[in-house]
Amino acid sequence: MNHLPDGILQIIPDPLFVFDTNKKLTFMNHAAEALLNTTLDSARGKADTEVIPKELLDLWTARNEKQNEWSVGEQAFRLDFSPLPIELSGQCLVLYLRNITRLKTLARNQNEFTRIVSHDLRSPLTSIQGFASMLESDMVGNLNDKQKHFVSKILSGVGQLTALVDNIQDAGRYDPESGFYEMNRSHCDLDEIVRRIVDNHLMPADKVLTIKVSNGNNVPIINADSNMLERAIINLFDNAIKYTPTGGEVEVSVNCVNEAIVVTVRDSGPGIPPEDQERIFERHVRLVRQEHKKVKGSGLGLFIVRSVARRHGGNAWVTSTVGNGSTFTLSLPLKDENLVVSA
Ligand code: ADP
Secondary structure (H helix, E strand, C coil): CCCHHHHHHCCCCEEEEECCCEEEEEEEEEHHHHHHCCCHHHHCEEEHHHHCCCCHHHHHHHHCCCCCEECCCCCCEEEEECCCHHHCCCCCEEEEEECCHHHHHHHHHHHHHHHHHHHHHHHHHHHHHHHHHHHCCCCCCCHHHHHHHHHHHHHHHHHHHHHHHHHHHHHHHHCCCCCCCCCCCCCCCCHHHHHHHHHHHHCCCCCCCEEEEEECCCCCEEEEHHHHHHHHHHHHHHHHHHHHEEECCEEEEEEECCCCEEEEEECCCCCHHHHCCCHCCCCCCCCCHHHHCCCCCCCCCCHHHHHHHHCCCCCEEECCCCCEEEEEEEEEEECCHHHHCCC
């Protein structure tokens, strides 16, 4: 068997333990000694259960890729389950802990920064929107056509900025490591949410689209995060409007299908090629296409849609034919926590 000289393993900055096939410790590097506050000399030959803290040992034994993080004090580690090279795999067991403390701190700082900036941008935007809307009303006198046109441009720009800030804020609530969204469940009426979104929507001044709503009359109230679902549906509806050329059609519907509430947003826009239909739901993925060249976005919208759907035990996907429009679907199962418990 070809052993690496121990000196080489000592320079690895992450903790590393080697056990023989009887689970007795044969080696640990300095980082491992420092982590467990012990020495190789005193721990050599001891069983894994004596050397490794129980919580860590349980994670190591379970070998679950989704639960592979272990924290102790201020430090966080990720267990590495990569298979050993064939010549070592029958000879020893290696526990390698990748130190991810710095990564975690960076991610936390980034989230905090995003949260503060997006929060602080909200109030000036609300005030710009409020005052620009007042210009549109008769309160301040009549505007000529050019002035009206400029005000509508300001309002549509502010609308875009507000949507972007909302998306950045929501994406910050999502922890990419654990896929975790803080949920805030309450009674949620999707039928009412869809109608409100469609009624309150500001159509860009230079676009004419036929908008339809077709809600089933059997849509139950569910126990869900109304704000997040509203954001997800706004994202789908905004996209349909953004990407559908003038003269087209957008239809939003909510229905109960096979024990699930299904929201669909169908448009008559350019469609999405089959090879892109999955990846557009990834964070920051935007398609570069001639017909979208001028459409602005962050690539966060669909990522949020799918995250919100999955957080409710559901899913989101698209069916589309290039040149023939797209139908985005958000499906929420009518079961478990999504159900309203009657008193
Ligand atoms: P954004 O719109 O901010 O770019 P999204 O995550 O909402 O980000 O969408 C990702 C990409 O998917 C978009 O850049 C666009 O290319 C494509 N897309 C989304 N909705 C539609 C639609 N209704 N029709 C055609 N393409 C779409």
